[in-house]
Amino acid sequence: MSQEYTIAVLPGDGIGPEVTAEAVKVLRVVETRLGLKLNLNEKPVGGAGYEATGHPLPGETLEAAKEADAVLLGAVGGPQWETIDFSLRPERALLGLRSELNLFANLRPAKVFRALTEASTLKPEVVEGLDILVVRELTGGIYFGEPRGVVTLQGGERRGTNTLVYTESEIVRIAKVAFDVALKRNKKVCSVDKANVLEATGLWREVVTDLHKKEFSGVELSHMYVDNAAMQLVRNPKQFDVIVTTNMFGDILSDEASMLTGSIGMLPSASLGGKTAMYEPIHGSAPDIAGKDMANPLATILSVGMMFKYSLDREDVNTALENVVESILEAGYRTKDIMSKGMKEVGCKEMGDLVVQALEKKL
Ligand code: NAD
Numbered sequence: 001m002s003q004e005y006t007i008a009v010l011p012g013d014g015i016g017p018e019v020t021a022e023a024v025k026v027l028r029v030v031e032t033r034l035g036l037k038l039n040l041n042e043k044p045v046g047g048a049g050y051e052a053t054g055h056p057l058p059g060e061t062l063e064a065a066k067e068a069d070a071v072l073l074g075a076v077g078g079p080q081w082e083t084i085d086f087s088l089r090p091e092r093a094l095l096g097l098r099s100e101l102n103l104f105a106n107l108r109p110a111k112v113f114r115a116l117t118e119a120s121t122l123k124p125e126v127v128e129g130l131d132i133l134v135v136r137e138l139t140g141g142i143y144f145g146e147p148r149g150v151v152t153l154q155g156g157e158r159r160g161t162n163t164l165v166y167t168e169s170e171i172v173r174i175a176k177v178a179f180d181v182a183l184k185r186n187k188k189v190c191s192v193d194k195a196n197v198l199e200a201t202g203l204w205r206e207v208v209t210d211l212h213k214k215e216f217s218g219v220e221l222s223h224m225y226v227d228n229a230a231m232q233l234v235r236n237p238k239q240f241d242v243i244v245t246t247n248m249f250g251d252i253l254s255d256e257a258s259m260l261t262g263s264i265g266m267l268p269s270a271s272l273g274g275k276t277a278m279y280e281p282i283h284g285s286a287p288d289i290a291g292k293d294m295a296n297p298l299a300t301i302l303s304v305g306m307m308f309k310y311s312l313d314r315e316d317v318n319t320a321l322e323n324v325v326e327s328i329l330e331a332g333y334r335t336k337d338i339m340s341k342g343m344k345e346v347g348c349k350e351m352g353d354l355v356v357q358a359l360e361k362k363l
Pocket of ligand 1: 015019074075076077078079091094264265280281282283284285286287288289294295296297299337
């Protein structure tokens with residue numbers, strides 16, 4: 001009997017539906033070639049969810065996500081929703097999905113495809129062959145800690161407070177994810193903190209070190225202060241394999257790492273933790289190019305690859321997709337965001353078609 005999976009497909013807003021449509025074409029090829037049965041359950045999210053039901057994360061969308069084996073998300077947001085109440089903004093749907101699905105680990109690979117080495121703002125020799133993974137804690141730390149807020153003191157001066165909190169169990173579970181993925185890569189983890197100044201990250205370092213000693217001694221562990229890590233990422237990024245860090249440090253370092261590759265339209269991500277994981281490109285809804293068939297669908301297509309690797313136990317599909325993308329880039333095809341002199345410019349749909357054609361030959 002063929003294996004059957006249900007995937008919640010949430011295209012969202014702006015270029016979200018365009019890039020998701022190309023990723024769905026890819027899912028259908030994999031389905032046919034591997035003899036799987038994929039039930040794709042498409043639901044509105046973000047601005048589209050708000051327009052359909054008055055809420056960016058409609059109940060039926062959340063249910064579909066919870067019941068699925070994996071979630072594929074396009075992007076949410078757009079200028080038309082920037083003035084509505086904060087609690088109903090499209091971006092709230094992402095926070096809702098993360099907390100409802102208990103997605104505490106965000107995995108962001110930053111991989112430089114050979115053909116795009118020149119697209120980076122760094123020297124080619126610094127980024128050539130780069131393949132690193134930032135594992136960011138996603139549901140704790142200073143973004144969620146209490147107390148928080150702004151109060152007015154006696155005398156009228158205002159004071160703002162946010163609190164950096166981590167429990168041992170929160171640190172253990174994110175560190176486990178990092179060590180586990182490192183075992184499937186080059187077996188190196190660098191844990192990033194600010195243990196010299198912040199007690200909470202001193203605890204982070206202690207707990208990561210203990211866990212490593214007890215369960216993951218086959219992985220090489222190092223520690224780095226966040227200010228140094230920010231510097232090392234541009235000085236010599238290839239020294240890293242997996243970086244694991246807190247929510248706020250990970251937010252900043254993963255954006256920095258993504259820029260090493262030169263294009264936001266190329267980078268996938270996975271959010272793991274609970275029963276169902278979520279896969280999405282790192283870019284937003286790009287309202288400036290929406291509806292123009294100009295978006296780069298490769299980040300979303302590579303997110304499908306991560307889905308097969310982490311949720312559907314088919315790492316071979318991820319490898320095949322990465323190879324297909326590499327070969328298309330080697331052949332000179334480029335969407336506008338990665339276009340350079342002498343290359344052949346294609347639209348979103350044509351790029352999707354190229355992936356489909358090459359994948360059909362590969363699987
Ligand atoms: P953005 O990522 O949407 O766009 C930044 C720039 O990159 C734009 O010039 C855009 O044209 C370009 N770009 C992005 N993705 C591209 C692709 N696949 N192909 C080609 N070019 C691409 O970020 P922004 O402009 O700051 O935000 C736009 C909207 O997206 C906002 O409403 C924001 O809140 C939302 N947003 C959503 C997510 C998400 O859904 N996960 C993430 C970030 C921003």
